[in-house]
Amino acid sequence: MPKLKEIAKACKSKNAGPYELTLDIMFEDAATFEKVRKTGVICPELIARLYRVPVASVVFTEFPPAHAYKATIERRIASGAVGDTDVYGAQQHAPLLDVEIPI
Amino acid sequence: MVSASGILGYGFPESSLKAGLARKPHMIGVDGGSSDPGPHYLGSGKPFTNRHSIKRDLSLLVRGALANKIPMMIGTCGGAGGEPHLQMCNELLQEISCEHDLHFKLALIHSEQNKSWLKERVKANRVHALGAAAPLTDAVIDRAERIVGMMGPEPYRAALDAGAQVILAGRSTDPAPWAALAMHHGMPPAQAWFSGKMLECACNAALPKKHDCLMGTVARDYVEVEPMNPELRCTPLSVAVQCLHENASPVIHKEPGGILDTSACEIKPHSDRAVRVSGMQWLPQPYTIKLEGAEKVGYSAITFAGTRDPGLIGQIDNFVQTVRESVATKVAAFNISPEDYQFVVRLYGKNGVMDAWEPSAGTISHELGILAEAVAKTQDIANAVISVMRVTFLHTDFPGRLCKEGNMGFPFSPSDIERGPVYEFSLRHVVEPDDPCQMFPIEYATV
Numbered sequence: 001m002p003k004l005k006e007i008a009k010a011c012k013s014k015n016a017g018p019y020e021l022t023l024d025i026m027f028e029d030a031a032t033f034e035k036v037r038k039t040g041v042i043c044p045e046l047i048a049r050l051y052r053v054p055v056a057s058v059v060f061t062e063f064p065p066a067h068a069y070k071a072t073i074e075r076r077i078a079s080g081a082v083g084d085t086d087v088y089g090a091q092q093h094a095p096l097l098d099v100e101i102p103i
Numbered sequence: 104m105v106s107a108s109g110i111l112g113y114g115f116p117e118s119s120l121k122a123g124l125a126r127k128p129h130m131i132g133v134d135g136g137s138s139d140p141g142p143h144y145l146g147s148g149k150p151f152t153n154r155h156s157i158k159r160d161l162s163l164l165v166r167g168a169l170a171n172k173i174p175m176m177i178g179t180c181g182g183a184g185g186e187p188h189l190q191m192c193n194e195l196l197q198e199i200s201c202e203h204d205l206h207f208k209l210a211l212i213h214s215e216q217n218k219s220w221l222k223e224r225v226k227a228n229r230v231h232a233l234g235a236a237a238p239l240t241d242a243v244i245d246r247a248e249r250i251v252g253m254m255g256p257e258p259y260r261a262a263l264d265a266g267a268q269v270i271l272a273g274r275s276t277d278p279a280p281w282a283a284l285a286m287h288h289g290m291p292p293a294q295a296w297f298s299g300k301m302l303e304c305a306c307n308a309a310l311p312k313k314h315d316c317l318m319g320t321v322a323r324d325y326v327e328v329e330p331m332n333p334e335l336r337c338t339p340l341s342v343a344v345q346c347l348h349e350n351a352s353p354v355i356h357k358e359p360g361g362i363l364d365t366s367a368c369e370i371k372p373h374s375d376r377a378v379r380v381s382g383m384q385w386l387p388q389p390y391t392i393k394l395e396g397a398e399k400v401g402y403s404a405i406t407f408a409g410t411r412d413p414g415l416i417g418q419i420d421n422f423v424q425t426v427r428e429s430v431a432t433k434v435a436a437f438n439i440s441p442e443d444y445q446f447v448v449r450l451y452g453k454n455g456v457m458d459a460w461e462p463s464a465g466t467i468s469h470e471l472g473i474l475a476e477a478v479a480k481t482q483d484i485a486n487a488v489i490s491v492m493r494v495t496f497l498h499t500d501f502p503g504r505l506c507k508e509g510n511m512g513f514p515f516s517p518s519d520i521e522r523g524p525v526y527e528f529s530l531r532h533v534v535e536p537d538d539p540c541q542m543f544p545i546e547y548a549t550v
Contacts, residue, residue, distance in 0.1 A: 016351045018138050018395075018528040019234055024347050051460055063353040065370055066343035072351040074235060076460055080141030081527045082400060082478050083447050085458050087141040095462045 005097035007032065009067075013092040016072055018079040021089045023047065025096060026068040033067035035103045042099070047071040050095040104130050104281050104321070105331070106302035108314045111135035111160050111177055111192075112152030115305070119316035119331040124167050126318060126331075129288065131168050132280040133160065134303045135192070136179025138395060138528070139349075146248045146397035146526030148187035154195065157181075161192070162199045165269060169207055176259060176270040176280035178303075183395075184274030185249045186215045192271050200550050207269050210262035211546045214273025216250045216394070221534065229535040231391070236531035247396035247529055254392065255359030256295075257539035259283030265547060273543070274395060276358055277303035285321040293385035296363045298326045300356060301345060301380075308345035309335040329377035336376040343370055359539065360390040389535065392542055396530035401444075402482040403522035404489035408496060408511035411470045414503045415510055419471060422510075423448050426495050433491045444479035444488050473511065482521060489519050 004011060009028045016022040025042060027033040036042060048055035051073055059072040080087045105123040108115040111133045123131065140151045150157065161177070168175035181188025193211060200206075222241050224230050230239045244250070251274035260283045262270050270280070278299020285295035298319045301308050306315040309330040316331040328337050346353045346365055354366040364384040373379040415422060427448075431441065451472030454461035475496065477488035497509045504510075536542050 014349055015139055016349055018142070019236075019531055020351055022347075022349070022351060026344070026347075050462070059351050061352050061354060063343070063347065065368065066340060066347055066353065068344070068347060068353070070347055070350075070353050076458065078142075078528050079138070080143065082445065082525065083458075084141075085449060085456055088139050091456050092460060094457070095460070 001100045001102050004099045011093050011096050013089055015079055015089040019075055020072050021075045021092055022072040024068055024070050030067055036101055039102050041101050042069050104128050104284055104319050106305040106317045107133040107164055109304045109307055112157040113314045115314055115316050120163055120167055123316045123318055123331040124171050130174045130284045131164055132176040134178045134277050136182045136184050142397040142526040142528045145183035148185055150181040150188055158195045161195055169205055174268055178272050178275035178280045180271050184214050184251050189273050207550050208267050209548045209550050210267035210270045212258045212272040213544050214251045214254055216252050218244050224534050231533050233531045239532045243529055246398040248399055250396040252392045252394055252542045254543045255279055255539055256283035258543040260287050261540055262545055263287045290321045293383045294321050294326050297383040301328050306330050306335055308342050309337045310341045325379050325381040327373055327377055327379045337378040339370040339378055342378045359392055361388050362386045391533035391535055394530045394532050397526040398529040399524050400527050401478045401480055402485045403476055403478050403525045404485040404519055405476045406489055406493045406519050407474050408513045409470055409472045410511055416467055416471055422501050426499055429495050430492050434488055439484055444477055444484050447476040449474040493518055
């Protein structure tokens with residue numbers, strides 16, 4: 001079963017303002033995106049489980065024009081606050097990479 | 104309209120700006136800011152780009168605009184848009200004007216907020232918390248080093264109406280300069296805002312993604328974008344990807360006074376390098392201004408070391424706990440209260456990047472990097488705590504210890520580094536102004 005890191009064109013994280021983190025998963029073309037979409041694996045529940053946040057707090061959008069999913073969650077800690085480890089939020093994508101997609 | 108680059112000071116090829124100006128645009132602009140580099144810049148008043156690189160970009164832009172008799176606008180000057188940031192950009196502009204004998208009408212739009220005014224707004228129940236934030240209190244306002252409001256396009260439009268040729272603005276929502284210019288020329292808000300959304304990061308909307316100039320053309324029913332560097336192109340996909348950029352949602356963009364809804368957008372190639380987008384909608388909402396603030400939380404000192412000892416790596420969590428307790432005891436002997444400092448240990452090779460979010464809790468590298476930090480009420484206390492931490496990490500015993508000369512490899516001498524004051528973002532609120540320009544005084548000058 002392929003992992004997300006083997007079939008995604010981009011899989012990234014970034015701040016959406018100082019208090020939120022946004023995760024983007026993009027695919028090469030509409031066909032791949034549709035195949036992945038049919039599996040239903042990428043969903044708010046997956047994000048909630050991987051990042052240990054309440055599912056109701058996940059802002060989740062499918063965005064077919066970019067063959068992409070977007071999920072936005074609260075940052076673990078505000079950007080740059082004492083104890084933060086990633087001011088730009090640019091290295092929080094790794095938990096997504098090994099997600100298995102049954103296509 | 105041309106957007107020169109993603110951020111003022113990130114640079115762009117001069118040839119791309121020339122190509123843009125040859126197309127006779129109605130304005131050139133660049134976004135100058137972001138909260139991404141963290142709270143230090145808003146708190147300290149310093150820019151996150153260098154003076155030399157800002158001056159280089161600003162000089163090309165202002166000379167290009169004046170030669171073509173079109174306005175030049177910079178949003179969120181100096182990175183954070185506070186008063187010192189705006190003044191720094193203004194100083195550089197004055198230097199450039201002297202060096203090149205430039206003359207024009209300048210508008211400076213201020214965005215730093217008066218604390219008493221803000222407290223009155225809180226009392227009047229016209230300030231609202233966003234997300235998980237608590238209601239805003241006077242204490243939070245008082246502790247803030249600096250508070251800015253994120254302006255919409257209206258103050259820019261007022262400056263354009265007054266005949267300003269160069270506009271330097273404080274904290275602004277990123278699309279504001281372009282949205283303002285398009286609306287100034289009678290374009291509808293949906294298309295105007297969308298053009299700003301595309302232009303704010305310039306060639307982030309192109310392939311390959313680069314710091315380069317992007318042209319945006321606004322019509323009543325569409326927006327067209329095209330990179331000015333012939334090596335770059337916009338494709339429907341690259342434009343769609345820009346809709347995802349640094350937003351909570353790719354289809355709902357909350358802005359002052361409304362929502363830009365891109366869910367029904369049609370994105371089509373217009374040439375092999377240009378893309379045309381239609382179907383964007385503007386949904387008016389009650390007018391609010393987002394606030395940003397930063398407060399000083401103390402002074403920091405750090406030390407960095409690595410361990411290559413498998414015996415120590417195997418029991419690193421217990422070892423760090425022993426060090427923490429030992430440091431607390433030693434520091435208490437200096438009559439320093441535990442409330443006056445905290446320490447943070449980041450373990451690179453274990454969970455230094457993701458901390459509590461790290462899924463591979465059991466994985467540990469053959470070597471570990473240890474970044475120890477003390478944050479304290481004064482720099483003196485932070486220095487004292489980090490000094491004790493360094494020695495304690497180096498010489499604390501652990502079961503099975505074979506190398507008793509020292510537990511850590513330190514790459515530097517001196518190994519303790521003062522970081523100075525540290526800040527945290529402290530506001531996550533919006534305020535209802537009486538009108539969109541109320542919070543943003545405009546100062547005009549003839550240069």
